[in-house]
Amino acid sequence: MNSQHMTSKGTPPAVPSVATRHDHDPLWRPWTPIRPTDDAALVIEAGEGYRVRDTGGTWYIDALSGALNTILGYGHPALLKALESQVQVLPHFDLSVGRHEPAAELAERLAGLMPGDLNRVFLANSGSEGIEAAIRMALDYWVARGESRQRVISFAAGYHGSTLLAQHLSGLPFTGTWAEPFPVSRVELPLPAAELRTTRAASLLLDAFEAELTAADDVAAVIVEPFINVGGGIVLPRGFLKGLRELCTRHGVFLVIDEVFCGMGRTGRMFGFEHEGITPDIVVLSKGLSGGYVPISAVVATDHVYETFAQERVIGGLRYGHTTSGHALACAAASAVLAIMEEEGIVANANAMGARLLSRCEQQLSGTGVTDVRGIGLITVVQLEAEELAIAVEAGLRARGVVLRRQGDTLMLAPPLIIDEQGVDALVERLEAELRAAAGDAG
Ligand SMILES: Cc1ncc(COP(=O)(O)O)c(C=O)c1O
Missing domain, CATH: 3.90.1150.10 (Aspartate Aminotransferase, domain 1)
Incomplete structure (x- = not known):
């Protein structure tokens, strides 16, 4: 005292x-x-x-x-109204016990905005938690398939959050160092930020990812941001994401796109990956999702990923969640944000x-x-x-x-x-x- x-x-x-x-x-x-x-x-x-x-x-x-x-x-008046209405009816109810309308509506809306079979929406509270859930999905998927694949490939300059697992994905100097929970290969940027916007830069980057994909036989997933935020504010060259999608498909590994910052219109498209017309396997959203009014994140996965968790070997589905995962107030805010974005x-x-x-x-x-x-x-x-x-x-x-x-x-x-x-x-x-x-x- x-x-x-x-x-x-x-x-x-x-x-x-x-x-x-x-x-x-x-x-x-x-x-x-x-x-x-x-x-x-x-x-x-x-x-x-x-x-x-x-x-x-x-x-x-x-x-x-x-x-x-x-x-x-x-x-924003419509966003305030949505929050007020929801808090009076139901602040939250545990989604592992039952369902509630705000979460169902948000999942429907997000699935409707995503390309391909990105139809399954898991909800959490922060970007870091969303990243943890996404990585857990990717790693447990391979466990369910009976394959020993635990490695994740990321950018050394990438930033995916501040929980221990999310920091582990990054090579930025302020991130922690401790025994590895799973192996990560971190790709260094081959050129300074100002020189990274050329076709040559795209092929250098793709060569670097391909080298890591070829070097290891235990890769589960590749994770990148469409624009490197904390690691230097770096615009990635045109053609990079498209090429990375092709590489991941060829090597049979998941492409996880971290849209925590880029998603929800920030890059001039609803999602950053849309600039390259690709369909990732798993997408993580947060920051703008509720307009910053209430904490929330969403992980959108393909039907294929989801259905693997229905198999016998993964009893209990995804063993991940938080007390406030899919909080009804946050879901109501996020649905209101999506509606406002469309209307305005x-x-x-x-x-x-x-x-x-x-x-x-x-x-x-x-x-x-x-x-x-x-x-x-x-x-x-x-x-x-x-x-x-x-x-x-x-x-x-x-x-x-x-x-x-x-x-x-x-x-x-x-x-x-x-x-x-x-x-x-x-x-x-x-x-x-x-x-x-x-x-x-x-x-
Ligand atoms: C690209 C990216 N991923 C993940 C995160 C982590 O999100 P949060 O701070 O909500 O945990 C951030 C936060 O800045 C981010 O910019």
């Missing part, structure tokens, strides 16, 4: 000094260094449309969509606004310390000469009323998919002004 709280009966507790404030803060934030002073932390208290407001009353363009998930922005043409808006954002950045940011501008749909990545510059620009942009995501030397612009032309233009103007100011050229 904190001694200041214990002595606070008669006298109000003294405000902790800046130097010791972290000793008294009960909130342990994720992915955040614990510093003696946390003064720089934003305290966001409200949002409206594509903007958020801090406790000091300052409004910011939210160029990171909350946690890359508030795709419909803040305070959200994917088309993401495509149009994304094209505007990318081209404005390309045109307006040259000569400002920018080394590469790349993007897909409503994701624009601006890579700068140095990480220090990116840190300074991130801070300066906050003072100009923009919050965004910085990863190393890159700034990522991924505003809510409902953003309009005015919002996009304001975002680029502020970024340009800050970059020019940082370069010592305020004009």
Whole structure:
């Protein structure tokens, strides 16, 4: 117990000094260094449309969509109404005991949007849990078939979540190291991000995956994101996913597509894999699925995968689930999001606004310390000469009323998919002004 709280009966507790404030803060934030002073932390208290407001009353363009998930922005009336109606009727009921309408409706909707026989929808709460379920499906499938296949092939720069299993799939430096629960082959990117958009890059990448597929005889699945998010904001070359689909089919292994960030319109298509016209074996969705209003993820698998779990050897189906898997409130929110997306043409808006954002950045940011501008749909990545510059620009942009995501030397612009032309233009103007100011050229 904190001694200041214990002595606070008669006298109000003294405000902790800046130097010791972290000793008294009960909130342990994720992915955040614990510093003696946390003064720089934003305290966001409200949002409206594509903007958020801090406790000091300052409004910011939210160029990171909350946690890359508030795709419909803040305070969408139809989404609020769906949540209110559902919570009054039924918050949740255990899907391992029975069924409920919100989960059934969501599964129906998602299956209807997926290509081929991607018809079976499993629900969880976070992207990481969805990834765990997907990998469990892929590994248990081979157990059910009586084959010893446990290896997963991924990108070393891929990021699939922060549970231990999901971190194990990644080779990023901040992920944990421990004894392997199953073998993973992690493919390194053969070229820097700025050079990865050519046909040559596609064949280099495919050669690297083929080498791993050929080297091992125990591969169960390959998992990739259609756009590498945390690992550098990397746009993959055209033809890569298509080629990877062909390779997986040829080697008889599953292709798992991590659409946690890319899915739900972010790339200018409903799902990122649609750009290449492929049908994966398993797809994982999360972030935008409920518009960021309630945690949820979905794993969509083919009939073939599902039916294998009906066989005798896999008694009990998929031995995986959480107390709140398929939470009724979250399902109702997700169905509302899908309905709103259709009614309001959200994917088309993401495509149009994304094209505007990318081209404005390309045109307006040259000569400002920018080394590469790349993007897909409503994701624009601006890579700068140095990480220090990116840190300074991130801070300066906050003072100009923009919050965004910085990863190393890159700034990522991924505003809510409902953003309009005015919002996009304001975002680029502020970024340009800050970059020019940082370069010592305020004009
Ligand atoms: C591509 C990708 N996969 C998985 C995850 C993990 O999702 P969650 O943070 O909801 O567990 C993330 C989160 O950023 C992600 O970007």
